[in-house]
Amino acid sequence: MNITTILLPTVIVAAIGLVCGLGLAFASKFFGVKEDERIELVREVLPGANCGACGFAGCDDYAKAVCEGNAQPNQCVPGGASALKGINGILGTNAAAGQKMAAIVACTGKNTVTGKRYEYLGIDTCKAANMLYGGGGKCQFGCIGLGDCVRGCQFGAIDIINGVAMVNRAICMGCGVCRDTCPKALISLIPDDDSVFVTCSNKSKGAVAMKVCEESCIACRRCEKACDSDAIKVNDNLAFIDTDKCTNCGACIAVCPRKTISFISRQTGKVMLSSELVAPPETAASSEE
Amino acid sequence: MKEMLIILLSAILVDNFVLKKFLGICPFLGVSKKLDSAFGMSVAVTFVMVLSTAVTYPIYMGLLVPNSLGFLQTIVFILVIAALVQLVEIILKKYVPSLYKALGIYLPLITTNCAVLGVTILNIDSKYTFAQSLVNSLGAGLGFMLAMVLFAGVRSRIEAANIPEAFRGLPITLAAASVVSVAFGGFSGVIEGIFR
Numbered sequence: 001m002n003i004t005t006i007l008l009p010t011v012i013v014a015a016i017g018l019v020c021g022l023g024l025a026f027a028s029k030f031f032g033v034k035e036d037e038r039i040e041l042v043r044e045v046l047p048g049a050n051c052g053a054c055g056f057a058g059c060d061d062y063a064k065a066v067c068e069g070n071a072q073p074n075q076c077v078p079g080g081a082s083a084l085k086g087i088n089g090i091l092g093t094n095a096a097a098g099q100k101m102a103a104i105v106a107c108t109g110k111n112t113v114t115g116k117r118y119e120y121l122g123i124d125t126c127k128a129a130n131m132l133y134g135g136g137g138k139c140q141f142g143c144i145g146l147g148d149c150v151r152g153c154q155f156g157a158i159d160i161i162n163g164v165a166m167v168n169r170a171i172c173m174g175c176g177v178c179r180d181t182c183p184k185a186l187i188s189l190i191p192d193d194d195s196v197f198v199t200c201s202n203k204s205k206g207a208v209a210m211k212v213c214e215e216s217c218i219a220c221r222r223c224e225k226a227c228d229s230d231a232i233k234v235n236d237n238l239a240f241i242d243t244d245k246c247t248n249c250g251a252c253i254a255v256c257p258r259k260t261i262s263f264i265s266r267q268t269g270k271v272m273l274s275s276e277l278v279a280p281p282e283t284a285a286s287s288e289e
Numbered sequence: 290m291k292e293m294l295i296i297l298l299s300a301i302l303v304d305n306f307v308l309k310k311f312l313g314i315c316p317f318l319g320v321s322k323k324l325d326s327a328f329g330m331s332v333a334v335t336f337v338m339v340l341s342t343a344v345t346y347p348i349y350m351g352l353l354v355p356n357s358l359g360f361l362q363t364i365v366f367i368l369v370i371a372a373l374v375q376l377v378e379i380i381l382k383k384y385v386p387s388l389y390k391a392l393g394i395y396l397p398l399i400t401t402n403c404a405v406l407g408v409t410i411l412n413i414d415s416k417y418t419f420a421q422s423l424v425n426s427l428g429a430g431l432g433f434m435l436a437m438v439l440f441a442g443v444r445s446r447i448e449a450a451n452i453p454e455a456f457r458g459l460p461i462t463l464a465a466a467s468v469v470s471v472a473f474g475g476f477s478g479v480i481e482g483i484f485r
Contacts, residue, residue, distance in 0.1 A: 009358050016348070016365055020372030027376050031383040123449060 038067045038090055045086025046079050049154045053077040053175030066091065074098045078155070078173035101174035102192040103157070103167045104264065105149075106201045107184075109142035110162040113214035130183035138212040141201040143186055152181035169264070190264075194248050198232075198239045199262040205237055210258075217260045223252035293424050295484055296417075300428025302476040306404050307436040308466075309473060313404030317437060318462060320395070327441040328434070333395040335430025338408050340377065341370045342426040345409045346419055366409050374400045404433060440469055 042063040050058040054075040056065055065071035066087060073087040073095040084097055120129050120136035126148040129135040135144040145163040157171035158178055167178075169192065179187045186201055198217065202209045206218035219237040231245035232252055239260065241252075253261045304310060307317045313334070320330045345366050353359055378396050381389040389396075399405055408429045412422035443465050452461050 008356055009361055012352065012356065012358060013361060013365060013368070016352075017368055020368060024372055024375055024379070027379045031379050033382050123451065 036064075036067050039063050041090045042066055042087055045083050045090070046076055047083065049078050049173075049175070051078055051154050051173070051175040051177050053173075053177070077101065077175045080173075100192040101176070101189040102169050102172045103174065103176065103178050103187050104190050104197055104199070105143060105158075105165045105167060106186045106188065106197070106199055107139075107141070107143040107164055108199045108215045108259075108262070109137065109139055109213050110164050112162065114138050114142060114212060114216075126181075127183045135184075139202055139209075139216065140212075141184060141186075141203060142213065144184065148181040148183070149178035149187060152177050190243060195243060195264050196241055196246055196248055196250065196253065197262050197264055198241055198260060200238065200258075200260045203236045203238050209237065215259050218258055220257065222255045222257065223261060226251045226255040291484060293421065295480055296421055296424050297428040297431075298483075299480050300425050301432040301435060302473070303478075303480055305432040305436055305473050305476075306407065306429045307433055308470040310407065312407040313402055313433060316395075316398065316402065316404075317433075317440065318459070318466070321437055321440045321444055324438065324441045324445070326395075327437040329391060330395045330398075331430070331434030331437045332391075334399055334402065334404060334433050335427065337370070337374055337377070337396075337399055337402075338405050338426040338430045338433075339423060341366075341373055341405055342409055342412055342422050344373055345369055346412065346422050349413055350419075362410060362413065363406070366406055370405055370409070371400050404429070436469070436473075440466065443469060 039060075040063075043059060046059040046063060048059050052058065054062045054071065054077070056062040056071065059076075062071060062076065066073055066075075073091060073093050074084050074097055076083040076087075077098075077100075079086075080100065081097055084095065088094060115138045116136050117133075117138050118136050120132065122128055122132060124146055126135070126144040126146045129144050129146055134140045137144060143164045145160050145165065147158075147160050147165070149165050150158045150160060154175070154177065155171050155173055157168045157173070158165055159168065160166075165182075165186075167187075172192075174189055174192060176189050179185075179189065181187075184201065190197060200213075200215065200217040202213065202216040204212075206220065209216040209218050217234075217238050219234050219239070221234050223232050223239050224234055228249065228251065229245050229247050231242045231247070233240055233242070239252075241261075248263075250263060253263055300306075306312045307314065316330050316334070321327045348365065348369060349359075349362055353361055353365065374396060378389070381396070408426050412425055415425070417425055444462065447461055447465060456464070
């Protein structure tokens with residue numbers, strides 16, 4: 001047994017390792033691109049959901065954009081105040097928080113109030129069902145209820161209840177991912193405050209809308225007349241509320257014969273749909289206590 | 290020239306690295322969900338395969354064989370390939386940021402990919418010359434690309450299919466991969482037939 005039998009391989013492997021290591025060290029010195037170390041710090045204060053609500057391809061991308069000055073520090077919706085505070089601290093900026101938003105489904109077509117035209121047995125997604133004559137529901141505009149939005153939600157804030165999607169406001173971060181998953185475009189983002197909202201998307205004429213669902217908007221314009229602040233307008237056979245003008249008085253809810261307008265309470269964190277309301281929101285809130 | 294063509298086509302079709310030699314199964318199953326990422330990964334693998342062959346072959350022939358240290362090839366090759374990929378990454382980041390972005394995460398992922406190590410070792414086992422080794426590596430990379438792109442297509446079909454609950458996810462993917470592999474068995478003998 002010669003000592004060189006062991007020594008030679010050791011020396012050769014060590015030498016190759018050394019050459020590689022030195023090569024890398026030199027390479028990173030001469031070719032290295034300086035990374036902004038703030039990017040890593042900003043990335044750590046972000047929630048890491050990669051939801052895309054900021055408009056960038058994920059949290060890494062957003063962190064990079066913020067550090068390079070291509071994005072505002074308040075664009076992270078799920079991170080909210082804590083992420084904003086973190087980013088402000090790291091970058092020394094002083095950006096104010098944006099309005100917190102929440103998703104709302106403009107349909108209350110539960111199994112009990114609307115029916116089926118045919119039994120859909122195809123691929124288990126709304127997108128596929130929508131391609132077959134606009135889904136199995138009687139209402140062409142309503143929620144298909146196969147849960148594309150539920151699968152899209154990173155936070156588990158949407159559930160299909162009685163065949164219609166419902167957003168749980170207590171969990172909803174307002175990232176808006178669900179909005180893009182809905183083939184019927186039923187989901188929109190509204191400010192996360194007390195709000196009155198038209199939870200129907202049916203744009204057919206009153207007589208047709210009346211037949212397909214018990215809670216559809218028939219464009220009777222009673223809400224329009226009841227509104228003191230000129231906030232509600234009926235266009236394309238569908239009522240629409242301008243949130244800037246709306247005072248949440250609930251007058252429209254009281255006069256709606258179809259339970260189409262819902263009051264959404266901030267405090268309870270729960271979407272109170274019109275069909276669950278017996279009285280206008282003021283009395284409903286007091287009766288709960 | 291004809292010999293080179295035979296080596297290239299055999300590496301792509303007959304001795305496909307993924308489907309016939311079962312090397313590089315991890316990226317094959319992991320990155321084949323989308324066509325874009327499958328293609329990006331394959332380009333990175335092809336690139337690294339050719340480059341690492343170009344480096345490991347001289348090291349083996351010039352350093353290990355004269356000292357009768359052939360048994361060290363695995364450990365030395367891993368060391369060299371890992372360092373090489375890191376080096377390439379640094380250089381690309383500096384001079385070709387567009388390519389660096391296109392290859393993205395796949396470049397560091399294949400640092401110690403078994404397909405890359407496999408092709409360098411098989412080149413030496415097959416007693417190829419340096420030029421033949423390079424052609425074989427290129428063929429292996431292109432074969433990897435072919436398998437990845439084909440399988441990405443298969444997987445997109447699987448996504449839309451109604452699969453029994455128990456088979457969803459990896460089980461049906463593995464079953465589909467085996468069928469694709471069997472299909473590639475049809476190529477055996479084709480190359481000999483063409484160049485006879």
